[in-house]
Amino acid sequence: MTPQSNRTPPAPPTGLTASAVSAPPRPPTSLTARMVLRTSIACAAVFLLAGLVLGLWLRYAFRSEFDRALLAKAQAVCALMEEDSNTIKFEDEPETLAPFGDASRREFYQVWDHAGRVMARSPSLHGADLPRAQPAPPRPAYADVTLPNGRRGRTVTLPHTPRPEEDRPGFKPQPITLVVAGATRNMAENLSETLWLTFWVFAVSTLASAVIVGWAAATGLRPVRALADRIAATGESNLSDRFDPDNLPAELRPVADRLNELLARIESALAREKSFTADVAHELRTPISGLETALEVCAAKPRSPDEYRTTIDRCLSTVRSTHELIDNLLLLARADARQLSPNLRPVELEPLLRQCWQPLESRAAARGLTVNWDLPPNLTIESDPALLSLVLRNVLDNAVTYADVAGSVEISAHAHSDRCEIVILNTGCSLTPAEAAHLFDRFWRADPSRSATGTHAGLGLSLCQKIMPLLQGTIDAAIEPSGTFSVTIRSPGRASGAPTSFEPTSAESNVLSSC
Amino acid sequence: MRVLIVEDYDLLRDSIAQGLREHGFAVDTAADGEDGLWHAQGGSFDVVILDLMLPKLDGLSLLKRLRQQDTRTSVLVLTARDTTEDKIKGLNLGADDYLVKPFKFDELLARVRAMVRRKYDNKSPCLRVADLEIDTLARTARRAGEAVHLSAREYALLEFLALRASQVVTRTDILEHVYDFASDPDSNVVDVYIAHLRRKIERPDSPKLIHTRRGQGYLLGEDKP
Numbered sequence: 001m002t003p004q005s006n007r008t009p010p011a012p013p014t015g016l017t018a019s020a021v022s023a024p025p026r027p028p029t030s031l032t033a034r035m036v037l038r039t040s041i042a043c044a045a046v047f048l049l050a051g052l053v054l055g056l057w058l059r060y061a062f063r064s065e066f067d068r069a070l071l072a073k074a075q076a077v078c079a080l081m082e083e084d085s086n087t088i089k090f091e092d093e094p095e096t097l098a099p100f101g102d103a104s105r106r107e108f109y110q111v112w113d114h115a116g117r118v119m120a121r122s123p124s125l126h127g128a129d130l131p132r133a134q135p136a137p138p139r140p141a142y143a144d145v146t147l148p149n150g151r152r153g154r155t156v157t158l159p160h161t162p163r164p165e166e167d168r169p170g171f172k173p174q175p176i177t178l179v180v181a182g183a184t185r186n187m188a189e190n191l192s193e194t195l196w197l198t199f200w201v202f203a204v205s206t207l208a209s210a211v212i213v214g215w216a217a218a219t220g221l222r223p224v225r226a227l228a229d230r231i232a233a234t235g236e237s238n239l240s241d242r243f244d245p246d247n248l249p250a251e252l253r254p255v256a257d258r259l260n261e262l263l264a265r266i267e268s269a270l271a272r273e274k275s276f277t278a279d280v281a282h283e284l285r286t287p288i289s290g291l292e293t294a295l296e297v298c299a300a301k302p303r304s305p306d307e308y309r310t311t312i313d314r315c316l317s318t319v320r321s322t323h324e325l326i327d328n329l330l331l332l333a334r335a336d337a338r339q340l341s342p343n344l345r346p347v348e349l350e351p352l353l354r355q356c357w358q359p360l361e362s363r364a365a366a367r368g369l370t371v372n373w374d375l376p377p378n379l380t381i382e383s384d385p386a387l388l389s390l391v392l393r394n395v396l397d398n399a400v401t402y403a404d405v406a407g408s409v410e411i412s413a414h415a416h417s418d419r420c421e422i423v424i425l426n427t428g429c430s431l432t433p434a435e436a437a438h439l440f441d442r443f444w445r446a447d448p449s450r451s452a453t454g455t456h457a458g459l460g461l462s463l464c465q466k467i468m469p470l471l472q473g474t475i476d477a478a479i480e481p482s483g484t485f486s487v488t489i490r491s492p493g494r495a496s497g498a499p500t501s502f503e504p505t506s507a508e509s510n511v512l513s514s515c
Numbered sequence: 516m517r518v519l520i521v522e523d524y525d526l527l528r529d530s531i532a533q534g535l536r537e538h539g540f541a542v543d544t545a546a547d548g549e550d551g552l553w554h555a556q557g558g559s560f561d562v563v564i565l566d567l568m569l570p571k572l573d574g575l576s577l578l579k580r581l582r583q584q585d586t587r588t589s590v591l592v593l594t595a596r597d598t599t600e601d602k603i604k605g606l607n608l609g610a611d612d613y614l615v616k617p618f619k620f621d622e623l624l625a626r627v628r629a630m631v632r633r634k635y636d637n638k639s640p641c642l643r644v645a646d647l648e649i650d651t652l653a654r655t656a657r658r659a660g661e662a663v664h665l666s667a668r669e670y671a672l673l674e675f676l677a678l679r680a681s682q683v684v685t686r687t688d689i690l691e692h693v694y695d696f697a698s699d700p701d702s703n704v705v706d707v708y709i710a711h712l713r714r715k716i717e718r719p720d721s722p723k724l725i726h727t728r729r730g731q732g733y734l735l736g737e738d739k740p
Binding site for chain 1: 524525526527529530531533534537568594595596597598615616617618619620621623
C-alpha cells in the first residue's frame, strides 16, 4: 500500500455510526418523513402565495368599497349644497348631515371656492382643515391622509358646481372643491380580521395535509416495507427463494425483477464458489491421501532398498505435481486479489515462445506430433515476460496434452498495427462448442468426473484468463468443426527492428517462485 | 477376502492395493468407473472400495447400477467430498460405509475388516470353531490353546472357512475370495492348501474339523460327514 495524501478516510463500519459521527445533516431517510416534509413545504409555499394574492385583492376590494361609500357621501353632500352670493348653504336634511355633526370623530367635509377660500366645513372638524389637493382635480380623486384628530383616513376630492338658490335666477355659481374624509379604522380592522382568518385556515390546511400525506404515505408504502422485510430476511439459507412480482404494486415490480436477477447471480456465484472449494478440496486431498497411504503401507514392515526407492520416487513426483497445483491456486488467488503487479516492457516474442516450448519438445515428439512454426522475425510485444511465459507454457502444454496422437500443433504470430496476435492450435479436439464455453472455468475438464488429478487439474486456462488482462491483452479459445482447437492471445506489440532479448530479471523470477 | 478398489489416482489405488494384499486380502483394481462396474458385476467381491470422482462413470452412478442387481457386496465409499449432503447421498444409494480422504490406512483396514465381519454375520473379530480360535486382527490361530503357525495363504484360507463355519464352501468360492489363488497356475492349489491346513490344525486327540464333501467342497466344523 502506498501512502496517499488525498486518500479518503476509511468509511465507518455501519450506517448507524456514520450518521452519529458525521456532522453534516442529512435529509430524512424515511420516505414517509420525506414526503410529509416536502408536501408541507409545498403546501405552505402555495398557501403563502395564495394568501398574498388574496390579501392584496381583499385590500383592493375593501378600499374600493370604502371609496365608493365615500364618493356616495360626497355626492349626497353635494346634492344638499346651494350657493348664495359666495356662501354655501345646505338644505336641511339631518339624515345626511348627522354623521358630520360636531360629535363625530369619523366623518368630515370641507368646501373651498375656486380661489382657495374655505366656504364651509363640517362641525366635526371643529375649525381644523382637511388636506386639500392642489390644483383641484377634474375628477373625483382619492388619497390616504392623517385626519385632524390624528387618525388615519381617506379623502375624496370632488369638483362641483353648486346649484344657485332657487329664488335668484340669473346668478351663476362658481365651481367649488369639496373634500369628504372618513376614518379608515373600521376598514383596516375588517381587512386584518379577514386576513388573519385566511391565515389560520391555510395554516390548519397545511397541517392537515401533512397529517393526511403522512397517513397516505405510511399506508401506501406498506408494500415497500414488506418487501424490505423480506429482503432483510434473505440470507444464504433461502437464497433460492424468489420475490413474486405479481403480488407487488406496479412500481415495485421492476425492483423485484432486478432483485430476482441479482439473487440468481449471487446464487450461481455462491454455487461456483462452493464447487470451487470442493474441487480444491478434492485436488489437494486426493494426492495427500495417496502420499499418506503409500508412506503408511511402506512403513508397515521392513522392505528392500528397491521397494523404498520406488515409493520415494512415486511420492516425490506426487509432491511435485501437488506443489505445482498449489502454486497455480496461489497465483489465481493473487490475481483475484489484484496482488500481481506486472512489469510491462518490450519483449521479443520468438525467443520467449521457443523457451516455453523447449520443455515440451520431448513429450510432443513422444506423441508423434508435427509442430509448425509461423513467426515473423523481430516481433516485439509489450508485456511482462515472466507472466506471459506462464500463459504460453500453459497453452502450449494443453496443446501437446490434448492433440491427437500423430496430430499437429501450430504456433503462429502476427502483428496488426499496435496489437500482436499469437495463435496456438492443435488438432484432434473432440469438445463441442457448448463444452468450449466452460474452457476457462476453474477445474473444468472435458470429462466431468475427472481424468487425472495433479498437473492438468483444469486450472491452466482460467489462470491464463486472469493473467492476460493484467498484461493488457486477451485470450480466447475456439473450436472448429474439423476438430481444430485454437487459442488466440492478443497483446500490445508490433513488428519492429529493435529487438530486446528476453532475460527474466531476478525480481521477476522471484515473483513466480514465491507464488 | 476379496476386495475391489475403484480409484483413478494411481498412487492411492496402488498403495491401498499393496497394503490390503499384505494383510491377506485378494485385491483387484480398476482405474475408471466403467472398468470398475464391469469388475464389480463380474467377480464376487466381499468389499468394493469406491472413489466418487471417477472418469467415464462416476462413483455414485456406478453404485446405483451395481445395487440394481447386487445387494450382497459391501461398498466403502472413499472420497474427498466431506459435506453431509455428499455422505447422505452416498449412503442412501446403498453404500455401507464412508471414508473421507485423507485417511489413515489402518482405519481403512479396520473398516474393511468390520464390513467383512458384518457380511458374514460375525460381530467379533475372534472366530471360534470348537477348540479352534482365530484372531482376525492378529491373524493368528490357536488349536486347544496351542499356537498354530500358518503362512499368509494358509491363514487366509482358514479365515475364509471359519467365517463360513458349518457351511459347505466350494472350490470356486475359495478361488474367488481367497488371496490370489486365482492367479496360481496350479489347478490343485486349493486341495494343496487344504492339505497343508489339515496337517497343521488337526490333532489326533481332537475331533476332526476340516471335512471334504465329495463333488461339493469343504466344510469347517465339528459336524460329522
